[in-house]
Amino acid sequence: MTTKLLETFETSTTTTWRGREQAYKSHHGVDLTKCAQWKELQGAIDVRNSIAHALGRVTAFLRRNSQLASKVSGIDVTISNGHMHLSDASVDKVAALCTEFIYDVDSRVPIP
Numbered sequence: 001m002t003t004k005l006l007e008t009f010e011t012s013t014t015t016t017w018r019g020r021e022q023a024y025k026s027h028h029g030v031d032l033t034k035c036a037q038w039k040e041l042q043g044a045i046d047v048r049n050s051i052a053h054a055l056g057r058v059t060a061f062l063r064r065n066s067q068l069a070s071k072v073s074g075i076d077v078t079i080s081n082g083h084m085h086l087s088d089a090s091v092d093k094v095a096a097l098c099t100e101f102i103y104d105v106d107s108r109v110p111i112p
Contacts, residue, residue: 017045028109036104037097043071044094050084058082 014020024030032038046062053059058079062068069079075094076087 024105024109030105030108032105035101035108037101040074040097041101043073043077044075044097047072047075047077047084047086047090047094056084058084 014023021032024032046065046068050056050058050062058068065071072079072084075097076090078085078087
């Protein structure tokens with residue numbers, strides 16, 4: 001029974017970024033939206049979703065965001081003809097911002 005409960009909890013808190021935000025806030029007292037590079041990370045998530053769910057095309061959901069091009073430009077991604085285009089520097093930039101984000105989250109989670 002405990003295993004099933006834990007599986008349900010884990011699934012509900014890791015399926016979406018909103019679930020992760022809420023879980024970190026309620027269980028660790030950490031507001032992920034206040035962590036370093038959060039805003040830039042949102043652009044990287046949009047690029048990842050475009051690649052994973054639409055083979056690099058801008059999805060209908062993402063097309064609704066008028067700030068999308070600006071959001072992804074900080075990681076050297078451009079949008080042209082409905083497709084995301086990464087530069088040679090994109091992956092390195094995303095890796096660096098993820099590293100900074102993770103270190104900041106780790107520094108905010110209380111050690112028991």
